[in-house]
Amino acid sequence: MAEKLVSDLLAYLVAAASNAGLYGPEHPAVKAYSLRAHAVLAELLKDSQELSLTAVGPSLLVGDTPLREHGAHVVSFLKKLRQRGLERVVFRQGVQPQEVEAFAVGLSGTKGAVPTGGHIAVGALQVRTRAPEGQVQGLLKQGQAMVAQVYHGLSRLKRLDAAGLEDAVLGFISALQREANVLRLLSPVKSHSEYTYVHITNVAVLSLFQAQALGLQGEALHEVGLAGLLHDVGKLFIPREVIEKEGKLQEAEWAAMQLHPLYGALFLSQQPDVPRVAAIVAFEHHMRYDGQGYPRTKLRSHRQHLVSQMVALADFFDALRSVRSYRGALDVPTIAGFIQEGAGSMFNPLLVKSFLQALKKAGVL
Ligand SMILES: [Fe+2]
Ligand SMILES: [Fe+2]
Structure with missing residues (x-):
């Protein structure tokens, strides 16, 4: 797993989402960081069909390997996922810059739910009313x-x-x-x-x-x-x-x-x-x-x-x-x-x- 690339991806996504939260989704920084995130994603998806990120407890799984890096951007990414009620994101090969931007904006919570479908699928936390x-x-x-x-x-x-x-x-x-x-x-x-x-x-x-x-x-x-x-x-x-x-x-x-x-x-x-x-x-x-x-x-x-x-x-x-x-x-x-x-x-x-x-x-x- 390209640990450094994933870390960069999270940093750019968090930066895009934070800027959308602070200055609005139209702010140029949102697009700029989303483009960088997209470039990293393209690199990560060069040889694989998809990249999945799953929040499990305090860790983030990349595929099925926990990310060792626990920097502030990783913590922040996990937090944003949880705040949107999500536990899993899958990026697929062929993902477009606009999709990455829409995902980041969704993550910021400024424009309703995080969009799913196309080349980015998100999975919600399972909430049941009654459990054993x-x-x-x-x-x-x-x-x-x-x-x-x-x-x-x-x-x-x-x-x-x-x-x-x-x-x-x-x-x-x-x-x-x-x-x-x-x-x-x-x-x-x-x-x-x-x-x-x-x-x-x-x-x-x-x-x-x-x-x-x-x-x-x-x-x-x-x-x-x-x-x-x-x-x-x-x-x-x-x-x-x-x-x-x-x-x-x-x-x-x-x-x-x-x-x-x-x-x-x-x-x-x-x-x-x-x-x-x-x-x-x-x-x-x-x-x-x-x-x-x-x-x-x-x-x-x-x-x-x-x-x-x-x-x-x-x-x-x-x-x-x-x-x-x-x-x-x-x-x-x-x-x-x-x-x-x-x-x-x-x-x-x-x-x-x-x-x-x-x-x-x-x-x-
Ligand atoms: Fe007390
Ligand atoms: Fe107390």
Whole structure:
């Protein structure tokens, strides 16, 4: 496989699509980059009938070989495919420059769906309304494993593997599409050390559940999932003894713990591949609708971001749902009662209403 050529092809396609997104599909840069992409394609298709690119998890398969290169353009290409709901593209010999341009413009999302047919065929992600239990659990497990992997390799100095998390989010979104009962998608915590991964996964699923109920789709929905997965990332920078302490925290320990939103926001704002909203949510998820909570800000007019409000609600729900050392798990009607009580003070009342309604509709409440 001509690895370098494929890498160039992706770079030009992404450049064409980004320019179409930024300046419109008529911008000359779109044509220019599409022409370059076409030239590379012609080279690649010199001796073969077709070139297929398939998104599988965080990797891109070229034919059936994973592309080793993981540069920003590869990540961006995968992301654009997902945003358009695609998982596979096949370029066939004889492909025309106009077809490449139309594909790039389609990828930018500025002109409806990505065209298919002729010498470029695209395959959509398979979304089914109902799947066997095992499959949904498999998606969840896979997502959770990816989250754990990303978190394990993470430190203050390292770049976050956002692509791994994005794939996990994608898995959660399709699990939600297949399983209406959101409770079945939440995992129980088996051990103390597991708590972090299981908790953030549950918060991501519950936030996505709310976001879907509000009608969010595509990129916006995706960002909610990522923000859910990253809301507590600041805990990585708090001493382990404090995080893992099972009893009540001492005053100094509590003060340290309360810094995790700030650490999380600082860390995420330095990560090039992480959407801004994730940093905002990390900062704001312990704030309340009425302006209480922490961190305290001097800005009285500070309003919690809508996504932070969703994540705060999800965080609360999951905390009460899991068994902790000092109490057992609460049942859903009891938690719903607490949430209802917090409408207008802790939580945005409109979100409370929509969340409880969605739980009812899902047959959970
Ligand atoms: Fe937190
Ligand atoms: Fe949390």
